[in-house]
Amino acid sequence: MKIEEGKVVTLEFKVYNKDNGDLLEDTQDVGPFFYIQGFGNFVPAIEEALEGQEKGYTTTIELTPEEGYGDYDEELIIEMDRSEFTEFEDIYEGLDFIADMDDDSEQSFVITNIEDDVITADGNHPFSGKNLKFDVVVSDVREATEEEIEHGHAHFHGFED
Template sequence: MKKAEQGDRVTIRYIGTLDNGYIFDSTEEQEPLTFTIGSDEVFPALEQAIIGMTAGQAKNLLIPAEQAYGPRRKENILVLQRDSLPAGSEPKPGQKVHMQLADGNELLMRVIEVNDTEVTFDGNHPLAGLDLTFALQLESIG
């Protein structure tokens, strides 16, 4: 039976959970995920776990935060004075905002705190700093 290897196009189904059991992503109600091993479409740790598996095989995989979205970084937190925001803007916690950086690049940030004088934005990925667990099944090797 063929085993998945570098360069193979594979299709997987998975349920991704956090330590507290929260499901952060799943293919249960959507199409399975298809990618090429070694093409940097998914975490390298996920690719490595699939190498050597056969179609139909299932396994559980823990990907530490450092091998997933990395640690939460304080330098990705930005606190701005409310009066420095565009007139009429009413930021709310959880809101996603595109910010233009000085170099012309854009960064997606989430509003995490709002008070009378300041607004705090977080540019970390929502899953940064978290270990991810995947219950995965290799559906096919193309």
């Protein structure tokens, strides 16, 4: 089955910082990645590179920040008061959370520092501002279910080797 719009793609990959060779993420550690092709759930340049390919396809894809996760934006580093975290049982560095922004959008943040009652959080993707190299293996391609299409994202159904 070919990768095309509306197909669920299962990937195994390693992501490296292309400039220094550091391994940033390995799906062997976190589990395979699933997305629906053409639904904007993954990096567009990678979806484009995989279009028309099939299970078993392997490739290396290099991305600039513009092609990947964007430039690092200093304005996405914010300071918040501890009182804004009353709904959290535990607050710690590395905690990720979703914040409502002034323009009614939502933004993902990660706490990077806690000092007394001041919480510093970063809304940049961990890969933003980096030149990246993805070593990719297509583990599976399948039809998306009606529910997945309706929800706009893939659901875990397992996959065959």
